[in-house]
Amino acid sequence: MFYIQECKIQNLAREYCKIFAAETRVIENFGVIPVYLMYRPANVVPYATVETDLTGVYQKFSDLNSTHGIDVRTGSEMEQKCCALQHWIFQWTSGNLVFTRLEGVDTKITNVEISVKSTGHQGLSIEANPKVFEQFISQHKCNYFCGLLGLRSLKVMDSLLTPTKPKSSRSPLLQRKMAAGSSSPQTGRKAAGSPRLSRKTEQEGSKTPTKQKAGDAPKAI
Numbered sequence: 001m002f003y004i005q006e007c008k009i010q011n012l013a014r015e016y017c018k019i020f021a022a023e024t025r026v027i028e029n030f031g032v033i034p035v036y037l038m039y040r041p042a043n044v045v046p047y048a049t050v051e052t053d054l055t056g057v058y059q060k061f062s063d064l065n066s067t068h069g070i071d072v073r074t075g076s077e078m079e080q081k082c083c084a085l086q087h088w089i090f091q092w093t094s095g096n097l098v099f100t101r102l103e104g105v106d107t108k109i110t111n112v113e114i115s116v117k118s119t120g121h122q123g124l125s126i127e128a129n130p131k132v133f134e135q136f137i138s139q140h141k142c143n144y145f146c147g148l149l150g151l152r153s154l155k156v157m158d159s160l161l162t163p164t165k166p167k168s169s170r171s172p173l174l175q176r177k178m179a180a181g182s183s184s185p186q187t188g189r190k191a192a193g194s195p196r197l198s199r200k201t202e203q204e205g206s207k208t209p210t211k212q213k214a215g216d217a218p219k220a221i
Helices: 002-024 077-092 130-139 144-148 154-161 172-182 186-191 195-207
Strands: 035-039 047-051 058-064 070-072 097-105 108-116
Touching (some): 058 108, 070 077, 077 144, 097 130
């Protein structure tokens, strides 16, 4: 199951990077390399992952530390692009996903790790510690590429994503029903008397003989 999850995470990151490349119109070969799952029934460990051999200087661009914060290196252009990629994916998924580990050779990224806010997002069974997102928002510093992409400030974005608490303790669905009932244009019409009912009453009243009052009784001659 570990290998299947690893393949799913890296290939999901690869698909997001394709969208990122299309959005940013990246010309160079920047992105996550594909990883494949191999089944070997004759071996003790039946599953294995296979990916392209990367030749060159292997570097870590970002990683998750022991305090659930993301250590991001911003010295080189590639490191700044990875930082902008993290900002972009956070904004693209409305704050539900972030890349915590990015490493590789030159512009080719591998061994990706993802943190998600809740289990089940994009079919992933992992759930990150809430501190990962809190520290990412507070520690991230926008660079040239963040500005080039027109990305919003994470602090401003977080305030927009945070739902406001309702003043009353009633259910929002109940409030919606009550509001719909009070503002319905049919309410005023139902409150007034039915025109058919009033017309029928008038007709019956004209047919029924009126009773004389005690004071108006005819005098005997």
